[in-house]
Amino acid sequence: MRKNYGPIYVAPIAFWLIAFLSVPLLITLSYSFMEKGLYGGVELKFSLAAYKSLLNTAVLKVLLNTIVIAVASTAIMVALALPTAYYIARSPVKNLLLMLIIIPFWTNFLIRIYAWIAILGSNGLLNSFLISTGLLDEHIQFLYNRYAIILVIIYTTIPFAIFPLYSTIEKFDFSLIEAAMDLGASKFRALWLVMIPNIRSGITTAILFTFIPTFGNFAVPQLVGGTDSWMLGNLIVRELNITRNWPLASSISVVLTSVTMIGVLFFMRSQSKKEL
Amino acid sequence: MKSSQVTIENVSKRFGDFVALNNTSLTISKGGFYSLLGPSGCGKTTLLRIIGGFEMPSEGAVYFDGVNVLPLPPNKRHVNTIFQSYALFPHLTVFENVAFPLRLKKVANAEIKRAVEENLALVKMETESKKYPRQLSGGQKQRIAIARALINQPQVLLLDEPLSALDAKLRQHMLLELDAIHDKVGITFIYVTHDQAEALSVSDQVCVLNKGQIQQIGTPAEIYESPANEFVARFIGETNYIRGKVVAVTDAENAVFESPEYGKFNIWLDKKVQLGSSVALTVRPEKIRIAPGKPSNLPPDVNVLRGTVEDMIYTGFQTKYFVRVNGAKEPLIVFRQHVQYFMDEKPINWKDEVSVWWDTKDSFMVEVN
Amino acid sequence: MSKPGKFSLGVFLLVTLFLHIPLVILFISSFNSSKSMRWEGFSLKWYHELFYNSQPLWHSFYNSIIIAISSAVTATIIGSLGAIGLCWYNFKMKKAIQTLTFFPIILPEIIIGVSILIFFNKIGLNLSLLTVFLAHVTFNIPFVLMTVMARLEEFDFSIVEAAYDLGASELDMLLRILLPIAMPGIIAGLLLAVTLSLEDFVITFFVAGPGSSTLPLHIFSMIRFGVSPALNALSVVIIVGTALLAWSTKNLYSSLLKR
Ligand SMILES: Nc1ncnc2c1ncn2[C@@H]1O[C@H](COP(=O)(O)OP(=O)(O)O)[C@@H](O)[C@H]1O
Ligand SMILES: [Mg+2]
Numbered sequence: 001m002r003k004n005y006g007p008i009y010v011a012p013i014a015f016w017l018i019a020f021l022s023v024p025l026l027i028t029l030s031y032s033f034m035e036k037g038l039y040g041g042v043e044l045k046f047s048l049a050a051y052k053s054l055l056n057t058a059v060l061k062v063l064l065n066t067i068v069i070a071v072a073s074t075a076i077m078v079a080l081a082l083p084t085a086y087y088i089a090r091s092p093v094k095n096l097l098l099m100l101i102i103i104p105f106w107t108n109f110l111i112r113i114y115a116w117i118a119i120l121g122s123n124g125l126l127n128s129f130l131i132s133t134g135l136l137d138e139h140i141q142f143l144y145n146r147y148a149i150i151l152v153i154i155y156t157t158i159p160f161a162i163f164p165l166y167s168t169i170e171k172f173d174f175s176l177i178e179a180a181m182d183l184g185a186s187k188f189r190a191l192w193l194v195m196i197p198n199i200r201s202g203i204t205t206a207i208l209f210t211f212i213p214t215f216g217n218f219a220v221p222q223l224v225g226g227t228d229s230w231m232l233g234n235l236i237v238r239e240l241n242i243t244r245n246w247p248l249a250s251s252i253s254v255v256l257t258s259v260t261m262i263g264v265l266f267f268m269r270s271q272s273k274k275e276l
Numbered sequence: 277m278k279s280s281q282v283t284i285e286n287v288s289k290r291f292g293d294f295v296a297l298n299n300t301s302l303t304i305s306k307g308g309f310y311s312l313l314g315p316s317g318c319g320k321t322t323l324l325r326i327i328g329g330f331e332m333p334s335e336g337a338v339y340f341d342g343v344n345v346l347p348l349p350p351n352k353r354h355v356n357t358i359f360q361s362y363a364l365f366p367h368l369t370v371f372e373n374v375a376f377p378l379r380l381k382k383v384a385n386a387e388i389k390r391a392v393e394e395n396l397a398l399v400k401m402e403t404e405s406k407k408y409p410r411q412l413s414g415g416q417k418q419r420i421a422i423a424r425a426l427i428n429q430p431q432v433l434l435l436d437e438p439l440s441a442l443d444a445k446l447r448q449h450m451l452l453e454l455d456a457i458h459d460k461v462g463i464t465f466i467y468v469t470h471d472q473a474e475a476l477s478v479s480d481q482v483c484v485l486n487k488g489q490i491q492q493i494g495t496p497a498e499i500y501e502s503p504a505n506e507f508v509a510r511f512i513g514e515t516n517y518i519r520g521k522v523v524a525v526t527d528a529e530n531a532v533f534e535s536p537e538y539g540k541f542n543i544w545l546d547k548k549v550q551l552g553s554s555v556a557l558t559v560r561p562e563k564i565r566i567a568p569g570k571p572s573n574l575p576p577d578v579n580v581l582r583g584t585v586e587d588m589i590y591t592g593f594q595t596k597y598f599v600r601v602n603g604a605k606e607p608l609i610v611f612r613q614h615v616q617y618f619m620d621e622k623p624i625n626w627k628d629e630v631s632v633w634w635d636t637k638d639s640f641m642v643e644v645n
Numbered sequence: 646m647s648k649p650g651k652f653s654l655g656v657f658l659l660v661t662l663f664l665h666i667p668l669v670i671l672f673i674s675s676f677n678s679s680k681s682m683r684w685e686g687f688s689l690k691w692y693h694e695l696f697y698n699s700q701p702l703w704h705s706f707y708n709s710i711i712i713a714i715s716s717a718v719t720a721t722i723i724g725s726l727g728a729i730g731l732c733w734y735n736f737k738m739k740k741a742i743q744t745l746t747f748f749p750i751i752l753p754e755i756i757i758g759v760s761i762l763i764f765f766n767k768i769g770l771n772l773s774l775l776t777v778f779l780a781h782v783t784f785n786i787p788f789v790l791m792t793v794m795a796r797l798e799e800f801d802f803s804i805v806e807a808a809y810d811l812g813a814s815e816l817d818m819l820l821r822i823l824l825p826i827a828m829p830g831i832i833a834g835l836l837l838a839v840t841l842s843l844e845d846f847v848i849t850f851f852v853a854g855p856g857s858s859t860l861p862l863h864i865f866s867m868i869r870f871g872v873s874p875a876l877n878a879l880s881v882v883i884i885v886g887t888a889l890l891a892w893s894t895k896n897l898y899s900s901l902l903k904r
Contacts, residue, residue, distance in 0.1 A: 005815050006734025011741055013727030013786060017745050020783040021757070024764035025748075028756075030764060041766065088651040094655065095655070104664040106887035110846055110864045111880040115667035118674065118867065118877070125670060132683070138884035155667070178732050180831060187650065216753020219846055223868055233755050240759060240851075249903040257752065264751050330806055351812040366800065367825045377811040377820075428812065642662035 023189075025257075030248035040244040050247035052253065059235065063255075066231040069146060069216040074154045077210045078203065081161035085202075087102075088162075089169040105224055107157035109156060113223050116152050117143065120224075152220050160209040168202025171197070202270060208267045212260050232256055279307045279463040280341040280354065280431040282327060287559045289322050296322045297333070298488045304481070306467060307456050311467045314485035314510065315511065320468040321436055327466065328357045328434050328511035334643055343380070346554040355432040356425035361438060362417045364409040370396070374424045394510050395423040398457065398586075415446050430438030439474065451478055472512045473555045476500060484508050491617060501560075502546060505643040509558040516564070516608050519644065530636070533557065536549075537604040541579035542636045555641045561609040562640040566597055568622050580633040583608065585626055598625065599632055608632060655798035656871045668884065691878040699875060705861035705863035708774065709843055712859060716781035724783070724789030724838075725831050729823055731790070732804055748788045756786060758851035765852065772854025781842045788841060789834035796830025797823075829898060836894050879901040 008164060032050050034042040053059065088097045104112070119125045120142035130136035174197055180190035196203075218233025225231070232252055239249035282304040289297040297319045304310045312320045320380035325331040327338055336346050345353050373378075374395055378388045396402045409417060418438060427434060438442040438454070439447045441602060455478045458465050469475050475482050476496040484499060484507075492504035505511035520535030526542070532544045532641035533555075535547050549555055574580060581602035594614060598607035610632055612624075624630060678688030697703070730736075731743055749757060761780050762772075770776060804826075808818045824831075828834055846861040867876055 003815075004734060004736060006730045006736040006739075009726045009730030009734065010736070010739075012723045012728075012737075013746065014788065016723055016783065016786060017742075017748075020761060020764070020779055022745065024760035027767055028760040028763050033685075060756060080660055082654060083653040084660045087649045087653040087657035090653075101664065103884075103888075104668055106891065107668065107884045108861060108864060109881050110673070110861055110868060111876065111883065112667070114864070114868050114876055115671050115880070119667060119670060123648065123681055126679065128683045142765060158664070162660075183669055187705050193873070216755050218755050219850075219865075223865075223884050233753075236755060236759055240762070246763065248661050249759060250763070252820075253756050260751065260753060260756075328810065350806075352809045357807070357810050359799045359801075359803040359807055361803050363801065363803035364820055365804060365808075365826070376808075376813075379821075380812050380814075380817055424807075424811065431685075441884075 009070050026251045028253055031247055032254050034247050036245045036247050040240075041247055042246055046103070047247070050245075050251035053245075053248055059252075062230045062232060062235050065146065065229060066215060069149055069221075069229075069231060070211055073150050073157070073214050074207055074211045076150070076163075077154055077158045078206050081158060081165050081206060082203075085162050085165035085169050087170075089166055090174075094170070101159055105159060109201040110219065110223075112156050113152055113220060115149070116155065117224065119156070120148060142226050144229070146225070146229040148224040149229055149231070152224050153214050153217060156220065157210050157213055160186055160213070161206040164205035164209060165199065165202045168199040172198055179272075204267050206268050208263055211263060215259060216256055277427070281306045282432055282466065283339040284323070284327070285337045285339065287323070287326060287333045287338065290334045291562050296488050297326075299336070300488075300490050301336075302483055302490065302493060303336065304464060307464055307467045308480045309455070309478055311469060311479040311482045313469055313472060313475040313482050313511075314486060314491075316470050318485045319488040320408075320470075320485055322438055324434050324466065324468050325355070327432070328355055329353050330357075338435060341535075349618040352444065354430050355430075355434060356426075356428055356430040357434040357435065358418075358421050358425050358438045360436045360438070362409075362421040362441075364417055364420055366409055369405065370401065370407050370409070370412070373420055373555055374405075374426065374427055377428045379521075391427055392423075395427050398426070398460065398604060399423045399453075407549070413576065414442050415520065416449055416504050418442065418450060419453075422454075425500070426461060428443075430463065432466060435465060435467045437469055438467075439469075440471075447474070463571050476512070480519075482590070485512065486511070502640050503558060503642055506556060509642050515558045516561065516563055518559070518639075519554070521554055522551055525551055534618065538581055538601055540578070541581075543639050543641070544637045546640050549641065554644055556644050557601075557639045558642055559634055559639045561596070562613070564610045564632050564634045566599065566610045566612055566624065566632050568624050568628055568630055570631055575635075577636050578633040579636060579639075580631055581608070582631050584636065585624060585628045585630055588624070588626060593623075597630075598631060653811070668880070671877045671880050672884075674874060675881045677874065677877075680874060691874040692882075695875045699719075702860070702863055702867075702875075702879070705858045706860045708777075708857060709860040710879060712774065712777050712781055713839045713842040716778050716785055716842050717835050719778075719782045720785035720789050720838045721835045724834060725793045725827060727786070728790050728793035728797055729819075729827070732794050733802050746790055748785045749787045750791075752846040753786070754845075755851075758848040762846070762851040772857065773854055774857040776852045776854065777849055777859065778856055780848050780856075781845065784845070784848055785838040785841055788837050792837055793827055793830040796827055796833075800826060817894045824878035833898060836898075844846045 031042050033048065034044055035045045035047040037043055045140075050085055054067060055085050076198060088094055088101070117124065120140040120144075121127070122141045124142075124143060127136065127139050129138070132200055176198070177187075177190045180194045181187060186192065186221060221229060221231045221234050222237070225234070232255070236252050236256075237251050239245045239252065284300055285304050285488065287297060287300050288295070300323065312323060314320050322331060326333050329345070329348060332346070337574055338346055340353065340355070358373045365376065368376065371392055374392045375388050378391060383391075390404070393402065395407055399422050401416060401419050401423065404416060409420070412420065421438075434470050435454075439450050440511045442450060451474060454465075465480065467475070476499070479496055481493065482496055483493045492508045499508065500512055503512060504593050506517060509515045518535050518538060519531050522531050523534045523540070524532040525531065525545070529545050531543055531545050531549075532540055534540045544556060570582075581601050583599040583604075584608050585597055586600045587598040592614075595612050597610045597612065599610055672681060675691055676683055676689065678686050678690060727746070731739065758780070761783065765772065765776050804822065805818060808822050813821065842860065845859075847863060849859050849862055850865070853859060858866075864876065864879070867873055876896035
């Protein structure tokens with residue numbers, strides 16, 4: 001018999017991920033149960049103060065706003081992505097159409113956000129256009145609110161809904177639709193009753209892949225959101241860098257991670273059910 | 277080439293609580309073509325992998341010519357393996373695949389060229405040496421795998437269901453070719469298969485396995501004609517299986533057998549039994565004759581039963597009849613070869629009353645299990 | 646086969662236009678001589694400004710390149726070895742390690758950024774290019790791992806056993822069999838890691854220190870300063886650059902697969 005070299009191959013990756021992922025996550029978790037230090041950091045004393053301050057109305061408002069934005073953006077993205085993916089999957093030039101969706105993502109994430117600032121900002125294209133056509137007398141601000149955040153999140157995240165949906169729809173056997181129509185279903189009912197149940201795993205993947213980055217988003221609200229449309233990510237950054245309440249920043253991170261994990265577990269359960 | 281004798285002694289293999297091989301012992305003679313035959317999951321691959329050195333037995337020993345090889349890694353055992361999936365290296369040409377073992381040993385280029393060409397010629401693939409595996413058909417990949425496995429001049433070649441990925445026609449052909457290669461190189465072949473026809477047609481010896489347990493070891497004819505137990509009887513070819521008791525011993529070679537379903541008839545004592553003990557008989561379908569009605573001139577020493585044709589499957593060269601004897605749980609299976617279909621065979625149709633008979637020497641007793 | 650209907654065509658067009666129009670606007674504006682969004686004539690002055698008057702931007706780009714290459718190479722080595730181990734060997738703790746490798750993919754980036762920042766602070770490591778490098782390797786590893794594993798899974802473990810069987814040592818096997826067949830996956834993983842590293846903003850935001858700002862961080866601060874048409878020019882340059890890179894790597898990759 002030979003020596004088993006598996007552990008040797010895996011040692012570097014295991015070491016690296018434990019050192020730079022597991023340990024940091026555990027430290028963060030432990031920080032959330034400690035008292036805040038004077039200039040950032042923590043006092044090594046057990047305390048639930050951070051979790052208590054999560055119940056503060058200001059924090060709850062941010063949490064609610066985050067949920068509203070995440071749910072709304074996810075719903076809109078999946079609703080738009082479903083027909084889009086369906087159209088691409090049924091087209092004879094699938095790859096070309098996929099390229100059309102991908103190309104905008106070849107540019108930097110921040111520049112994609114910036115494009116909307118250039119359009120919606122008070123000196124932006126939309127303002128110039130409305131003023132030059134006389135529809136508007138003075139510059140108004142379309143940015144720095146919840147709707148701008150949702151719009152830009154959709155703009156930057158929608159491919160994560162389109163791709164998984166595309167790949168499941170592409171594998172779907174469309175003769176089933178014809179069979180259903182042959183049996184008297186209208187086309188819409190046939191798609192709804194036959195295709196949707198069969199591409200459920202694509203739909204869950206699309207929901208998960210859009211919800212997680214939206215829920216933990218920080219760059220978009222930072223750049224196009226206002227003070228009354230903050231999301232949890234902004235709160236974490238403020239507590240970390242400005243207020244320097246690290247236990248609070250950690251406890252918000254724990255909440256964010258937990259929500260993500262619940263989503264992932266839910267997803268894995270639905271996937272394993274599908275295999276039965 | 278040099279070949280060796282392989283001895284497996286009390287080898288067991290457990291995966292956790294699961295017993296994949298239970299206390300198996302067998303001896304494979306030098307230069308033989310030895311088959312390990314059994315249904316999928318019975319432990320054939322496990323045994324082969326233990327011989328090859330890819331798996332350590334939980335207990336027991338493996339000897340090559342009397343030397344315990346268990347401490348040796350696969351490449352020190354003078355044994356090579358043909359894998360079920362061929363395991364050709366996809367990034368190397370046919371030539372380089374076959375040359376691979378020699379390259380590792382840093383053999384001189386000229387010598388590599390000579391040896392590779394010789395081995396490619398052995399499997400009739402000289403002309404394909406520049407191709408990549410993906411450009412080859414299944415049968416061709418198989419040949420390359422053989423050429424590659426033989427280049428190190430192993431004393432034992434292990435083949436794990438080497439033909440299972442080929443279609444039926446090609447399988448026949450490759451089997452004959454394997455047999456020819458075996459004759460040419462003269463080393464020990466240990467051949468794993470779940471296909472009884474394959475095992476019977478080329479092997480010197482067959483070992484039938486089930487659930488990690490050896491069922492019978494013998495020549496193909498022994499295994500087929502005189503199966504040791506119900507499992508072997510049913511696994512190797514089709515058979516009729518009749519349970520009952522020995523009720524009287526006529527002489528040293530003959531006895532009377534009584535079955536609740538078929539009544540009394542004479543049997544040949546192919547092994548010793550106690551009077552009154554429960555045994556089972558197998559009678560191969562091709563050993564049973566069939567004729568409509570009550571034929572008058574039957575040969576002596578036959579057992580005759582009467583029944584109704586319940587179903588029949590015509591397959592060209594023969595017809596398979598399912599004959600229900602009154603009161604029997606299962607129909608008897610009878611093959612009738614069509615030697616002179618249109619001339620002197622009386623046609624037998626569905627629902628016909630027929631007689632079936634077989635020579636008393638054509639039934640075999642097997643253990644009840 | 647029934648054709649997709651007008652409704653799905655309509656949504657598809659809507660989504661495609663929605664994705665492209667903002668970038669078309671940036672493209673046009675990058676040639677606008679005015680600083681505002683009103684068209685006042687064709688000019689290349691923003692490109693001039695981008696290429697000749699933006700030292701900090703180019704410095705951050707230089708940082709980005711250094712980080713992208715070093716972190717991608719490191720992640721590729723670690724991830725490829727890991728893929729070989731996880732794909733083709735069995736050992737204790739395999740499941741645990743596999744689970745661990747999913748985390749950087751499913752966790753929101755901000756969580757990785759925050760926790761690794763807290764970790765660096767705890768062990769007293771000052772933020773610098775080194776901390777950026779360490780963080781980038783961490784989030785790149787799983788992507789390389791997945792890409793290489795996807796490649797390795799196309800093959801059967803029996804080719805490894807065949808190599809042993811034919812006399813290969815572990816090193817022979819690694820160099821003559823595993824690396825060559827995994828190579829397209831390794832290169833794809835490397836390119837993916839370079840891309841992800843060049844693109845990353847969120848994690849870098851937390852772990853970059855003074856002087857170690859990367860291009861995305863620089864763009865971030867430019868945006869916060871207000872709209873600058875040089876950014877329009879930069880986005881055009883990035884799109885064209887990415888297109889060229891994608892096109893040439895696609896060729897490289899398909900030629901590798903054909904070998
Ligand atoms: N590495 C392993 N771990 C656990 N069980 C195994 C392993 N290898 C084989 N087995 C089990 O041992 C039994 C025999 O397997 P195998 O020898 O491959 O059968 P076959 O006769 O089809 O070649 C099977 O039930 C299989 O599931
Ligand atoms: Mg097997």
